[in-house]
Amino acid sequence: MIDLTKLPPPAVIEELDFEALVTVHKQDLLQRQPSAANVLALPSEPLVKQIEAFSYREMLLRGRINDASRANLLAFASGTDLDHKGAFYNLARMPGEADERYRSRIQLRIAALAGNGTAEQYRLLALSASANVRDANVTSSTPGSIAVVLWLIDASQAQATSAAVLAAMNAPNARPLGVPVSMAVARPVALNVTATLWREASAPADIVTKITASFMASLATYSSxxxxxxxxxxxxxxQQPGISRVEFPVAGHPAGNTVLAADEYAIAGIITLTDGGVA
Structure with a gap:
């Protein structure tokens, strides 16, 4: 599916510039009344204040138009605006569901309109069956059968979540008749990293601590x-700003490429980042 975060800025959204609006309105007035040129050069002139007030109100109006335009775009709609986008495709928000997750399900719903049996349809069913499903992978290694792997938020609820998803997939109109569906829970694979980070002279002393925290967050976002x-x-x-070089002293921590199967996802294992000092 299209990554909505990588779309170019929509042309319908206008950049607002108060000073530019003031200039435009002054120029418009001068075309209509050239004799006003002398007073328009005075900041304290009441006519100038009126133009500024008018320009500010126009900027607020243009800003409201921008907001309305964003509300009609799936990539930007949020809150109740996003609820209405979902309602158009007959897909309601789940209780407590965050905008980003709901937005992803709407995308899946659109893709699934091609008909039951698509990978998007099965992913949509999985995500809609339980809020505990972070994502799902759908494969068909054997013709005529479907294998669904669930990536769970809370692994302790695996049995209940799997049962809920399987029930949703076996519901009427959920999938083509005669297509067996198997269910499995994805397995986490620990990524171990042992690295020495050499600082530039200008880098703060706690830079390695900050990089450790940012690495954990980046891995959680990157992993799928x-x-x-x-x-x-x-x-x-x-290799963040302030780090001159990175060395991996322990072979395999990490491997040249940690290859994951369709039913696996990466999590942080033993992360040991050592400050090597100033290079």
Whole structure:
């Protein structure tokens, strides 16, 4: 599916510039009344104040138009505006569901309109069956059968979540008749990283501590079902401004490429980042 975060800025959204509006209205007035040129050069002139007030009100109006335009775009709609986008596709927000998750389900719903049996349809069913499903992977290694792997938020609820998803997929109109569906829970794969980070002289003393925290957050965002983690990605996360070089003293921590299967996802294992000092 299209990554909505990578779309170019929509042309319908206008950049607002108060000073530019004031200039436009002054020029418009001068075309209509050239004799006003002398007073328009005085900041304290009441006519200038009126133009500024008019320009400010116009800027507020243009801003409201921008907001209305964003509310009609799936990439920007939020809150109740997003609820109405989902309602158009007959897909309601789940209780307590965050905008980003709901937005992803709406995308899946649109893709699933091609008909039951698509991968998007099965993912949509899984995500809609339980809020405990972070994501799902759908494969068909054997013709005529479907294998669904669930990536769960709370692994302790695996049995109940799997049962809820399987029931949703076996519901009437959920899938083509005669297509068996198997269910499994994805397995976490620990990514171990042992690295020495050498600082530039201008870098703060606590930079390694900050990079450790940011690496954990980046991995959580980067990780997805079946997505391998190459060493080059790890290096890029550690080679932050202020770090002169990164070394991996322990072979395999990380591997050149941590390859993951379709039913696996990466999590942080033993992360040991050592401050090597100033290079």
């Amino acid at each position: 079902l079946g997505r391998s983690v190459p060493q080059s990605w790890v290096t890029a996360q550690l």
